[in-house]
Amino acid sequence: MTIPPALQPPSRLLLGPGPSDAHQRVLRAMATPLLGHLDPAFLTIMAEVQEMLRAVFRTGNMLTLPISATGMAGMETCLVNLVEPGDKVVICNGGFFSNRMVDVAQRCGTHVTEIKRPWGGVFPLDEIAEVVRRVRPKMLGVVHAETSTGVLQPLDGLGELCRETGTLLVIDTVTSLACVPVELDAWGVDAAYSCSQKGLACPPGLSPMSFSQRALDTLHNRKAKVQSWYLDLSLITQYWGQDRSYHHTGPITSVYAIHEGLRIVLEEGLENRFARHRRNYKALRAGLEALGMRYVAPDAHQLPQLHAVYLPAGITEELPVRKRLLETFGIEIGGGLGELKGKIWRIGLMGCNSRADVVYSLLGALERVLSEAGLGIAPGAGTIAAQKAYSAAG
Numbered sequence: 001m002t003i004p005p006a007l008q009p010p011s012r013l014l015l016g017p018g019p020s021d022a023h024q025r026v027l028r029a030m031a032t033p034l035l036g037h038l039d040p041a042f043l044t045i046m047a048e049v050q051e052m053l054r055a056v057f058r059t060g061n062m063l064t065l066p067i068s069a070t071g072m073a074g075m076e077t078c079l080v081n082l083v084e085p086g087d088k089v090v091i092c093n094g095g096f097f098s099n100r101m102v103d104v105a106q107r108c109g110t111h112v113t114e115i116k117r118p119w120g121g122v123f124p125l126d127e128i129a130e131v132v133r134r135v136r137p138k139m140l141g142v143v144h145a146e147t148s149t150g151v152l153q154p155l156d157g158l159g160e161l162c163r164e165t166g167t168l169l170v171i172d173t174v175t176s177l178a179c180v181p182v183e184l185d186a187w188g189v190d191a192a193y194s195c196s197q198k199g200l201a202c203p204p205g206l207s208p209m210s211f212s213q214r215a216l217d218t219l220h221n222r223k224a225k226v227q228s229w230y231l232d233l234s235l236i237t238q239y240w241g242q243d244r245s246y247h248h249t250g251p252i253t254s255v256y257a258i259h260e261g262l263r264i265v266l267e268e269g270l271e272n273r274f275a276r277h278r279r280n281y282k283a284l285r286a287g288l289e290a291l292g293m294r295y296v297a298p299d300a301h302q303l304p305q306l307h308a309v310y311l312p313a314g315i316t317e318e319l320p321v322r323k324r325l326l327e328t329f330g331i332e333i334g335g336g337l338g339e340l341k342g343k344i345w346r347i348g349l350m351g352c353n354s355r356a357d358v359v360y361s362l363l364g365a366l367e368r369v370l371s372e373a374g375l376g377i378a379p380g381a382g383t384i385a386a387q388k389a390y391s392a393a394g
């Protein structure tokens with residue numbers, strides 16, 4: 001065989017639903033030489049990662065750690081550890097990822113009651129409360145930031161409801177963590193999972209997760225062993241907990257990456273970070289609307305870090321536009337999933353990509369590509385709208 005040339009990936013701006021660009025400092029941290037996974041110096045780094053994760057999740061939960069795999073493994077970890085065959089589970093299902101949670105819960109042998117909404121819908125507390133009080137499930141599953149639709153689901157009142165009914169509250173924060181407030185303790189969340197490649201601006205490969213004391217008690221009182229060996233938290237905590245004994249080889253470089261990613265989040269400060277995401281959201285939104293795009297989610301429940309927008313009138317095929325953005329401008333955006341496939345674009349402004357220069361680059365490129373596609377767009381229509389939004393915000 002001929003040996004392929006050394007890697008030389010094209011330059012890209014990653015504005016899809018994830019992965020998002022990794023911060024330069026994170027990439028540099030990843031070039032740090034390896035340590036052994038039980039080296040005392042590495043154990044210190046692990047402990048620091050856990051402490052920083054608690055700060056970012058706003059929790060005192062001892063069991064807070066990154067699972068050595070992507071966000072879906074975090075979802076699977078929460079479910080396989082907390083539920084057993086025959087358990088009752090309620091899931092709010094209004095998008096692609098909540099639909100996956102239903103699938104995972106069913107694979108665990110549970111009886112799932114779905115509260116359904118058309119994609120893009122938001123679940124009102126009274127509707128969730130009615131079902132949870134009637135079914136009395138062991139677990140309620142909610143996707144906080146539904147990346148397929150751009151919806152931010154409010155979680156107010158769910159913690160109290162779940163305590164009243166003896167239910168565990170499990171939330172997907174894969175797209176919300178470090179972009180919008182996530183308050184595990186204040187909200188009474190029992191289990192949450194996230195990922196490294198969205199708001200934390202690290203490469204994919206880790207899934208930070210956290211278990212409350214109630215969740216831990218549930219784990220300890222299981223009737224049967226957790227079916228998955230790799231994701232069994234009672235085993236994983238032998239490595240990430242007090243014992244620090246071998247379970248699997250820690251992914252050293254990924255842990256270096258998240259260590260630096262979390263340091264960056266905490267240096268900026270969570271409130272500043274959320275405000276930055278909101279500021280750039282408003283500017284991008286003004287620009288996209290000026291270019292004729294409408295949002296899937298209701299205004300009051302729109303995520304600042306993920307814009308799911310319908311194709312503007314006059315564009316019938318979404319793929320050629322995305323292809324042109326990628327090939328000519330090096331910008332990646334996402335298409336729709338499931339029932340929104342072919343109908344929307346999904347644009348991420350997450351982590352270090354939530355910046356004014358990124359907003360202007362994307363809007364400038366979109367103006368050009370959409371004009372070429374035949375839309376009568378005045379030059380500067382999008383970027384001027386963004387500039388006005390930034391000025392209005394002061």
Ligand SMILES: *Cc1c(COP(=O)(O)O)cnc(C)c1O
Nearest residue numbers: 070071072097145147174175195
């Ligand atoms: C991205 C995403 C996931 C899946 O994460 P992976 O890292 O791709 O495994 C799960 N839930 C939501 C809401 C997501 O946006």
